Amino acid sequence: xxxxxxxxxxxxxxxxxxxxxxxxxxxxxxxxxxxxxxxxxxxxxxxxxxxxxxxxxxxxxxxxxxxxxxxxxxxxxxxxxxxxxxxxxxxxxxxxxxxxxxxxxxxxxxxxxxxxxxxxxxxxxxxxxxxxxxxxxxxxxxxxxxxxxxxxxxxxxxxxxxxxxxxxxxxxxxxxxxxxxxxxxxxxxxxxxxxxxxxxxxxxxxxxxxxxxxxxxxxxxx
Amino acid sequence: xxxxxxxxxxxxxxxxxxxxxxxxxxxxxxxxxxxxxxxxxxxxxxxxxxxxxxxxxxxxxxxxxxxxxxxxxxxxxxxxxxxxxxxxxxxxxxxxxxxxxxxxxxxxx
Numbered sequence: 001x002x003x004x005x006x007x008x009x010x011x012x013x014x015x016x017x018x019x020x021x022x023x024x025x026x027x028x029x030x031x032x033x034x035x036x037x038x039x040x041x042x043x044x045x046x047x048x049x050x051x052x053x054x055x056x057x058x059x060x061x062x063x064x065x066x067x068x069x070x071x072x073x074x075x076x077x078x079x080x081x082x083x084x085x086x087x088x089x090x091x092x093x094x095x096x097x098x099x100x101x102x103x104x105x106x107x108x109x110x111x112x113x114x115x116x117x118x119x120x121x122x123x124x125x126x127x128x129x130x131x132x133x134x135x136x137x138x139x140x141x142x143x144x145x146x147x148x149x150x151x152x153x154x155x156x157x158x159x160x161x162x163x164x165x166x167x168x169x170x171x172x173x174x175x176x177x178x179x180x181x182x183x184x185x186x187x188x189x190x191x192x193x194x195x196x197x198x199x200x201x202x203x204x205x206x207x208x209x210x211x212x213x214x215x216x217x218x219x220x221x222x
Numbered sequence: 223x224x225x226x227x228x229x230x231x232x233x234x235x236x237x238x239x240x241x242x243x244x245x246x247x248x249x250x251x252x253x254x255x256x257x258x259x260x261x262x263x264x265x266x267x268x269x270x271x272x273x274x275x276x277x278x279x280x281x282x283x284x285x286x287x288x289x290x291x292x293x294x295x296x297x298x299x300x301x302x303x304x305x306x307x308x309x310x311x312x313x314x315x316x317x318x319x320x321x322x323x324x325x326x327x328x329x330x331x
Contacts, residue, residue, distance in 0.1 A: 001298050004319060004326045012319045013328055015273050017266035020258055026317055026330070027268065036253070037317065037330040043258055055327060057298045059309065063291035066282050069304035072297070073279035075318065076288050077311040104253070203296075 002040040002052035011052075021212045038202070038212060056141070059096065059203040064137035097220060098131065098140040099209055100124045100201045108209045110220025114140055119156045119170055119181065121145060129199060130154050132181040134168060139203070143184045143196035150174060156181070274318040279305060300325050307331070 004011045009030075016025040016034055025034045025043070033045030040052035058065075066072060097110040101124040109120065114133035121130050128145040130152075145152045152172040159165060168181035177189030184196035210218065285306070289295070295306040303323040312318075312331035320327055 001296070001330070002328050004328045010326045012275065012326075013273065013317060014269050015271040015317055017268050017270050018262050018264050020253075020262040024271075024316060025262070026328075037328070041253075043253060044255060052328070055298060055300065057296050057329075059294050059296050061291060062285070062289045062293045062295050062306070062308070065295050065297045065304075065306050066285075069297065069299065069306075070282060071302075072282060072304040072306050074282070074285035074289075074295075074306045075274075075277055075308065075311055076280055076285060077274075077277075078314060079310045 001055040001057040003055060004052065006047075006050060006052065022208065023212055054200040056198050056201065057203075058139045058141065060134075060137045060139040064134075064139075094138070095206055096138075096203055097206050097209065097218075098133075098142065098201050099204045099213070099216075100129065100131065100142045100199065102200075104213060104215050105217065106213055107217040107219060108204060108206065108213070109140065110206055110218070111138055111140065113220045116221070119154060121153050124199075128152075130170075130196070131201075132168070132170065134182055140201070141182055141184070142199045142201040144199055145196070147172075147175075147191055147194055147196070154179070271317075272315060274315055274320070276321055277318060296329060296331065298322060298327065298329065300327075305329075 004013065011028045011030065013026040013028055013035065016027045018025045020036065023036070023038045026037050027034050028047065031046045033042045033047035035042050040054060042048050042050045094112050097108040099106050099108045101107050107124055109131055111133065114120070114131065115135055118133040118135050119130065121128070123129065128151050129142050130145040131140055131142050133140040145154065152174050154170040154172050157169040157171045157178060159169060169178055169187070170181045171178050175190045177186050177191040179186045179196065184198055186192050186194045209216070289308055294309045296309065296312060298305050300322045305320070305322050307318065307329050309331060316331055318329040320329055
């Protein structure tokens with residue numbers, strides 16, 4: 001998802017009707033440049049080289065989203081049939097992954113791996129990141145693994161069964177601070193109150209992602 | 223679906239500690255026009271597929287009547303505002319020009 005404003009101007013987009021590597025192209029109604037909806041980059045036309053600002057979004061079951069966001073508004077409409085739509089309904093969340101990194105060599109972390117290893121300290125684009133996965137709700141987020149200049153490494157922390165706190169937790173080994181795994185907020189310790197920087201990351205259907213990023217790195221289990 | 227053999231999966235597990243290969247470091251980040259021309263095809267006329275512009279959104283109670291609890295949704299949060307786009311709906315619409323709070327956004331699938 002992206003902000004659709006650029007250089008102080010609001011853009012609106014239409015459907016070009018063209019598939020590029022099986023993902024559809026959108027065009028902006030002002031300059032008619034063609035944009036990759038999957039990366040937010042303009043590929044062809046006067047806007048070539050421009051990039052929309054990424055907005056983090058998650059794909060998760062409706063029941064989980066509304067629990068986290070009781071005031072949420074929702075788009076309703078006809079359920080999909082036919083072109084590009086129908087297969088979505090048959091896919092399970094385990095067919096998805098979280099794509100992290102920029103350009104053509106990004107990495108897809110498949111949810112079937114994250115289901116077993118829900119907290120990953122790893123590197124993407126030569127930067128240390130932590131990928132955190134909510135096993136119950138099958139969604140993942142990615143943060144820069146640092147506070148200021150200090151690099152951090154995280155281990156999961158089990159919730160105290162006596163506590164009413166049900167949010168997933170992790171602890172960094174450098175300062176011993178405790179963090180909420182899915183929001184990146186530090187809940188206790190020397191770094192309390194700080195937030196980890198949330199990095200651009202997109203939930204993809206694995207099959208689609210491979211078609212679009214054949215040079216990318218796939219991390220997952222069979 | 224066969225993605226990786228178990229042996230390869232082991233290799234992959236080992237390899238994610240290594241930095242990403244910089245095979246295309248000298249190329250621009252965006253996809254080249256040549257690649258676009260070679261790998262794109264027109265499936266329909268421009269605007270043949272419907273796009274939504276600032277559609278009316280409903281609240282949780284109304285959504286509960288239409289959505290099953292396990293139905294995946296794309297969730298977007300900006301400040302105190304949260305908006306959800308069911309994948310079952312986005313599979314047909316694919317592209318929404320929307321606004322969340324004051325911020326104009328695109329949602330696509």
